[in-house]
Amino acid sequence: MTNATSFIERLEGAGLRVTDQRRAVAALIAGHPGHFTEAELEREVQRSGSRIGRATLFRALELFAQLGVVERLDLPSGEHAYVRCEPSHHHHVICLRCGRTVEVEGCGMPELIREVAARTGFQVERHRLELYGICPTCREEIA
Amino acid sequence: MTNATSFIERLEGAGLRVTDQRRAVAALIAGHPGHFTEAELEREVQRSGSRIGRATLFRALELFAQLGVVERLDLPSGEHAYVRCEPSHHHHVICLRCGRTVEVEGCGMPELIREVAARTGFQVERHRLELYGICPTCREEIA
DNA sequence: GGGCTTGCTGAGACTGAGTATCATCATCGC
DNA sequence: GCGATGATGATACTCAGTCTCAGCAAGCCC
Ligand SMILES: [Zn+2]
Ligand SMILES: [Zn+2]
Ligand SMILES: [Zn+2]
Ligand SMILES: [Zn+2]
Numbered sequence: 011m012t013n014a015t016s017f018i019e020r021l022e023g024a025g026l027r028v029t030d031q032r033r034a035v036a037a038l039i040a041g042h043p044g045h046f047t048e049a050e051l052e053r054e055v056q057r058s059g060s061r062i063g064r065a066t067l068f069r070a071l072e073l074f075a076q077l078g079v080v081e082r083l084d085l086p087s088g089e090h091a092y093v094r095c096e097p098s099h100h101h102h103v104i105c106l107r108c109g110r111t112v113e114v115e116g117c118g119m120p121e122l123i124r125e126v127a128a129r130t131g132f133q134v135e136r137h138r139l140e141l142y143g144i145c146p147t148c149r150e151e152i153a
Numbered sequence: 154m155t156n157a158t159s160f161i162e163r164l165e166g167a168g169l170r171v172t173d174q175r176r177a178v179a180a181l182i183a184g185h186p187g188h189f190t191e192a193e194l195e196r197e198v199q200r201s202g203s204r205i206g207r208a209t210l211f212r213a214l215e216l217f218a219q220l221g222v223v224e225r226l227d228l229p230s231g232e233h234a235y236v237r238c239e240p241s242h243h244h245h246v247i248c249l250r251c252g253r254t255v256e257v258e259g260c261g262m263p264e265l266i267r268e269v270a271a272r273t274g275f276q277v278e279r280h281r282l283e284l285y286g287i288c289p290t291c292r293e294e295i296a
Numbered sequence: 297g298g299g300c301t302t303g304c305t306g307a308g309a310c311t312g313a314g315t316a317t318c319a320t321c322a323t324c325g326c
Numbered sequence: 327g328c329g330a331t332g333a334t335g336a337t338a339c340t341c342a343g344t345c346t347c348a349g350c351a352a353g354c355c356c
Contacts, residue, residue, distance in 0.1 A: 084227035131289035146274035
């Protein structure tokens with residue numbers, strides 16, 4: 011799907027080392043259309059023949075999350091998952107049936123946030139919005 | 154803060170049993186201005202002299218969450234927490250400094266959701282919005 | 297009040313995510 | 327190539343949350 015190169019460029023840009031493990035993780039993530047858990051990624055790593063320690067996998071995910079190319083999600087089930095995404099501000103629409111995820115660029119929140127700030131006195135600094143639904147493909151399959 | 158009675162009424166309304174344990178948990182939650190984790194609640198239970206098993210505590214929290222009088226949050230840190238809240242649709246503004254939480258009634262999302270649905274083809278069924286910032290009290294303390 | 301049914305509780309064992317440690321290894325700038 | 331430093335991974339560990347199952351009590355009907 012997306013190219014793993016941008017992951018590597020981000021590493022270099024931040025002065026971090028480009029290791030075989032990080033390259034492998036980047037390649038696997040780049041090929042993912044939807045969200046995935048650490049456990050799933052771990053299985054894929056094994057299937058692909060790489061040998062990467064669990065700790066390293068967690069570290070790589072956290073690292074890519076900090077670099078903004080991966081985002082950590084909290085699924086309604088309570089599980090933690092990750093999605094590959096662009097570093098710009100955006101939100102995700104997540105399919106409840108197949109897990110496919112689409113980024114929504116731009117965000118209609120600023121007005122809403124201004125209103126809430128005025129009403130509550132809070133200085134709103136960050137927000138988090140996730141939309142859940144059924145993707146077009148699944149809708150066809152159900153119909 | 155809020156009254157624990159509504160918790161009990163909800164239990165009765167759903168045909169569930171009103172036990173000492175549930176009453177104690179309800180009373181503790183009702184006295185909470187902000188969010189709290191299960192571990193914190195557990196400590197408070199002990200301090201209050203009640204003897205409630207951990208499993209029961211988890212069950213009570215899940216139950217109250219289903220009844221809509223408590224909501225489960227995922228803090229930016231990755232921790233899970235709970236807040237006491239009204240059963241109607243709303244969102245939370247959460248203070249990053251002290252954890253104090255305010256409900257925001259009403260929700261400016263419908264338009265945004267319609268737009269996203271049109272743009273992505275998803276049938277959006279659920280959403281989740283959390284706002285994080287600094288509450289008025291903390292702003293004063295910092296200034 | 298006194299049974300009865302059924303839902304609720306809790307001790308304890310268990311699972312599984314995520315973290316800490318630290319000796320060893322590999323990257324990359326020189 | 328060398329060396330400083332950052333990255334890795336085996337292992338042990340912590341801690342949230344779940345499961346089980348025998349015993350208990352809420353609420354109902356008399
Ligand atoms: Zn789908
Ligand atoms: Zn936004
Ligand atoms: Zn505050
Ligand atoms: Zn809403």
